[in-house]
Amino acid sequence: MSKKKSEQLGMNPSTASGRLVKDVLWKLIVEAGQNMCYACSEEMTRETFSVEHKVPWLDSENPVGLYFDLENVAFSHKMCNYSRARKVQRDKTHCPAGHVYDEINTRMTNTKGYKGRECIACRNSRNKERCTAGTKEERQRIRRASYKREKEIKRNLGPLAQ
Ligand SMILES: [Zn+2]
Ligand SMILES: [Zn+2]
Secondary structure: OHHHHHHHHOOOHHHHHHHHHHHHHHHHHHHOOOOEOOOOOOEOOOOOEEEEEOOOOOOOOOHHHHHHOHHHEEEEEHHHHHHHHHHHHHHOOEOOOOOEOOOOOEEEEEEOOEEEEEEHHHHHHHHHHHOOOOOHHHHHHHHHHHHHHHHHHHHHHHHHHO
């Protein structure tokens, strides 16, 4: 059935359904006169609008609550939404686990042009969990090196690392 739908629609049925929902939503937004950007107050189009959370839900105390709270939802240009989200991320001083973002513990990342920050302490503990490859001696060597790195970071972070 799903194959037949895909063939007749010329696309994945869930892609089609997502597009339809967005078409309907946009029609209602225009009818309700809500087609001005929440962030910059300029007019949006079907192609440029996005659903934005006024109070960011990601890494918050109550992610599910904030995500589904309709009072917390607004419409804004994709680009306005993106740059606001970026600013929120930039203003953060600690990672979700509570490590401080400072010169020693912060690694700049660039994934397909999206620049971000990564907590080195979290990265190291993730790498440690994942490490099951190689011989026993190799694993020991890697573990020791990563343990040393982590100890160095903790020393530099002080009480925040606990
Ligand atoms: Zn805007
Ligand atoms: Zn961290």
